[in-house]
Amino acid sequence: MIVTAPALDPAAALPAENAVRARIADFLSGYSLEATRPKAADIAALKNAAAPGTAVYLSAIPTRAPEEVLDQAVAVRTAGFEPVPHLAARNFASATQLSALLEKFAAQAGVVRVLVIAGDRDRAAGPYAGALELIESGLLARHGIRTVGIAGHPEGHPLLAPETLDRMLAAKIDAAEQSGLSVEIVTQFCFDAAAIVRWIDRVRDLGIEHRVRVGMAGPTSLTTLLRYAARCGVKASAAGAARQAGLMKNLFTVSAPDPIVRALAQTREERRLGDVSGHFFSFGGVDATARWVAAAAAGRIALDRAGGFTVNQA
DSSP: OOOOOOOOOHHHHHOOOOOOHHHHHHTTTTTTTESSSHHHHHHGGGGGGGGGOEEEEEOOOTTOOOOGHHHHHHEEEEHEEEEEEEEEEEGGHHHHHHHHHHHHHHHHHHOEEEEEESSSSSOOOOOOSSSHHHHHHHHHHHHTTEEEEEEEEEEBTBOOHHHHHHHHHHHHHHHHHHTOOEEHHHHOOOSSSHHHHHHHHHHHHTTTSEEEEEEESSSHHHHHHHHHHHHHHHHHHHHHHHHTTOOOOOOTTOOHHHHHHHHHHHOOOOOTTTTTEEEOOEEEHHHHHHHHHHHHHOOEEEOOTTSSSEEEEO
């Protein structure tokens, strides 16, 4: 006997698709952006791309003075967004230098949130060997900082064991909260949704329920992705993502994080991952990244069978 499969009813599939869109929109509702040395034109262009008040993280560069980011923070605040400067602990030559910069951040850019990282220097320029020492200084709260971001590493760290990373994460959270600061975790960008979920599960199992901003690369060319991934220690997952997407034959193809966004939005709903949102690195330009995320958050997407979606930015 031949059994014929029932015909698919497009109308019946619509509620399921709408549910997926709603999960994606909810996941992206609190998104943040990250930019490295954005120009005035880049920040001005955000007014037509990102919602007012969107958090814009401003990267620290080891070869540049920490004060360089001040003008960027002022421009971000003037444009109607929330500036979140990176503070690379090893870049500061003294507590006086850090204190003076924090004072300017508060007075000129209304900064109340920062992301504290160790920085890429092999040797500290001053008294702060890493993020923990800077947080323990008490200078953040003294200068009006209310929220501190600390780094998370879904794919681990090339120099530190996972257990060491766990202890350091807990110590930084404890030091921040003892200073009266709220805490959020901002992860390094990653191309493997399963690795991200495993890491979030690990963090939650440690009793850490703070907000996690999941780092992802915004839409950009594969060559650019691989270049940044090599610098930041996530080259393996970038190459794996490229192979899976079949993009290795065309290194100039634009890659977007839609499969990761969709997978995390779905898993967040099913697994109760806690307070999790997207954080997008703007390797392809902060304006282009913002327009892509804003369109996806608004539901202007078409789901595909590969587990991702395409964005309509019109």
